[in-house]
Amino acid sequence: MNDPASAVENDVVAAPESIKFADLGLDERVLKALKDVGYETPSPIQAQTIPPLLDGRNVLGMAQTGTGKTAAFALPILSQLDVSQKTPQALVLAPTRELALQVCEAFEKYASGIKGVHVLPVYGGQAYGVQLSALRRGVHIVVGTPGRIMDHLEKGTLDLSELRFLVLDEADEMLNMGFAEDVETILADTPDTKQVALFSATMPSQIRRLTKKYLNDPVEITVKNKTATATNITQRYLMVSFPQKVDALTRIFEVENFEAMIVFVRTKQATEEVAEKLRARGFSAAAINGDVAQAQRERTVNQLKSGKLDILVATDVAARGLDVERISHVVNFDIPTDAESYVHRIGRTGRAGRSGDSISFVTPRERGLLKSIEKHTRQPMTLMNLPSVDDINATRLARFDDAITAALAGPQVETYRDVIAHYVKNNDVPEADVAAALAVVLQGETPLLLSERDMPRVNTVSADRPDRGDRPDRGARGEFSSRPERESRGGSGVPLATYRINVGKRHKVEPRQIVGALANEGGLRRSDFGKIQIRPDFSLVELPAELSSETFRLLEQTRISGKLIELAKDKGPGIRSAAPNRGYGDRPSGGGYKGSSDRGGYQGDRKPRHKD
Numbered sequence: 001m002n003d004p005a006s007a008v009e010n011d012v013v014a015a016p017e018s019i020k021f022a023d024l025g026l027d028e029r030v031l032k033a034l035k036d037v038g039y040e041t042p043s044p045i046q047a048q049t050i051p052p053l054l055d056g057r058n059v060l061g062m063a064q065t066g067t068g069k070t071a072a073f074a075l076p077i078l079s080q081l082d083v084s085q086k087t088p089q090a091l092v093l094a095p096t097r098e099l100a101l102q103v104c105e106a107f108e109k110y111a112s113g114i115k116g117v118h119v120l121p122v123y124g125g126q127a128y129g130v131q132l133s134a135l136r137r138g139v140h141i142v143v144g145t146p147g148r149i150m151d152h153l154e155k156g157t158l159d160l161s162e163l164r165f166l167v168l169d170e171a172d173e174m175l176n177m178g179f180a181e182d183v184e185t186i187l188a189d190t191p192d193t194k195q196v197a198l199f200s201a202t203m204p205s206q207i208r209r210l211t212k213k214y215l216n217d218p219v220e221i222t223v224k225n226k227t228a229t230a231t232n233i234t235q236r237y238l239m240v241s242f243p244q245k246v247d248a249l250t251r252i253f254e255v256e257n258f259e260a261m262i263v264f265v266r267t268k269q270a271t272e273e274v275a276e277k278l279r280a281r282g283f284s285a286a287a288i289n290g291d292v293a294q295a296q297r298e299r300t301v302n303q304l305k306s307g308k309l310d311i312l313v314a315t316d317v318a319a320r321g322l323d324v325e326r327i328s329h330v331v332n333f334d335i336p337t338d339a340e341s342y343v344h345r346i347g348r349t350g351r352a353g354r355s356g357d358s359i360s361f362v363t364p365r366e367r368g369l370l371k372s373i374e375k376h377t378r379q380p381m382t383l384m385n386l387p388s389v390d391d392i393n394a395t396r397l398a399r400f401d402d403a404i405t406a407a408l409a410g411p412q413v414e415t416y417r418d419v420i421a422h423y424v425k426n427n428d429v430p431e432a433d434v435a436a437a438l439a440v441v442l443q444g445e446t447p448l449l450l451s452e453r454d455m456p457r458v459n460t461v462s463a464d465r466p467d468r469g470d471r472p473d474r475g476a477r478g479e480f481s482s483r484p485e486r487e488s489r490g491g492s493g494v495p496l497a498t499y500r501i502n503v504g505k506r507h508k509v510e511p512r513q514i515v516g517a518l519a520n521e522g523g524l525r526r527s528d529f530g531k532i533q534i535r536p537d538f539s540l541v542e543l544p545a546e547l548s549s550e551t552f553r554l555l556e557q558t559r560i561s562g563k564l565i566e567l568a569k570d571k572g573p574g575i576r577s578a579a580p581n582r583g584y585g586d587r588p589s590g591g592g593y594k595g596s597s598d599r600g601g602y603q604g605d606r607k608p609r610h611k612d
Helices: 028-036 044-054 069-079 097-110 128-137 146-155 171-176 180-188 205-214 242-255 268-280 294-306 339-346 364-377 389-408 413-427 431-443 511-522 549-556
Strands: 008-011 059-062 090-093 119-122 141-144 165-168 195-200 219-224 233-239 260-264 285-288 311-314 327-332 356-362 496-501 532-534 539-544 577-579
Touching: 028 069, 028 097, 044 059, 044 069, 044 195, 044 219, 059 069, 069 097, 069 165, 069 195, 090 146, 090 180, 097 119, 097 141, 119 128, 119 146, 128 146, 141 146, 146 180, 165 180, 171 180, 171 195, 171 205, 180 205, 180 511, 195 205, 233 364, 242 268, 242 356, 268 285, 268 311, 285 294, 294 311, 327 339, 339 356, 339 364, 356 364, 413 431, 511 532, 511 539, 511 549
Parallel strands: 008 219, 059 195, 059 219, 090 141, 090 165, 119 141, 165 195, 233 356, 260 311, 260 327, 285 311, 327 356
Antiparallel strands: 496 539, 532 539
């Protein structure tokens, strides 16, 4: 695809000390902005990417989050910008609104020394009026999500005819979210003379195909992590059965000295359920997911930043691009089904050189996921013990001691010493008894010290125990929904049910189109899909049994090949097996949707033996 001499590999340890930003050929105004924010030495991805982009070359960059990709493309774009041109010159596509906003902030920071530069974020959930007004006034750089960019192109409100730079940021994540067709349409509808930079943490076949089709003679830059996770993040795991996760989380909150925390779950519905249960236990928690309105999302993140909120329960997509320094802990309430998601999740803590902690809940059936993540990150996680009642009481006493010590150093002690002396003198009570009585008043209805009967019993699972007893439908006592009508489970471990959609073989649909459309419209992940079977006039798809009403509504309105799919629960026998030990289109264990085929099967590896 390209000359081997143009391929560059680096270890993301440190940029060569001899190379400075001033050596890379950047505009003086950009260099001044970098100096103002204290940046002098480029990271490896920046040092290797900026020169070819300034030379007009296309770039294919492989790098993880946190390596400095944004500056790698933002700095050369700003150095070549023509402020007099009012139509967009640069378009950056990002998978989520959070990442789009983060990229916009970076552009604005680096453009502080260039007068008149206008950067516009374009994403779903924001009113069209704001975006339309800005586009009419003229913008130089547009940063947006593929779906909303496509909306503007279809309405004719976004003119990309003079586009000079196109960046695909986190391209693999965009494809995973079902944006493949939108991305290709945008690429095809922009000038052939544009310069393209594509950045991806992984390099699946779809990315390679896009590169071969749309990037002419690209420079390949690979930044290899010596460790995929930061060394300043302590990584632990707890073996626990599914129904007892909330109680285990409550105990961990009691003993962990955290400032702010993100609790990651797999589904939108779970964010609301877990946040509600934590609030009922007295914790300051809020949910964030794809269904939350943008204004509410921004308020929630601001509350987290300001300290008005301590715990955020989120899905992977909702937390993408979230950068809050006070996040000290990440809890994987549901362990992710792939190592890349794990790296992205725990990267939300340990920011700006601070230390961080991650704790992952692992059920017996998820031991394979744990081993896969450890192999990928090359960092073993430490098995932790569930905090006991004694541990919780010791922590509470330590915090009580700290509170007393802090109060003794305060200015009001003298006043209250006189109050206590007055009480002792008039009531002939020892001072120690008065102090104990004040502690009783202070604790209110919540006892300072707990006994075993005050705590829900949590049975942790031995790391050597056989795989059983962790199913969410066994004895959860109201924690989660009961067993669905089918026993199938997705790659995320969530119970699945069979749904019917009114498109089939005669509509020339393929599994990848079904997955892409449903994932894009309903905010689903690949791991939310089970088997897919395409019949002549309709198709059967296994999806989470408990879809939220909003997700179901969005999926009902989805169109595939121009036809309304009319999603509904299937009342038939479901998806039948093609062999005694393997269902038609079964996935490998632990996997979500892995691919597509024109054969009409989920994996595309065989045709069904029964007739439709």
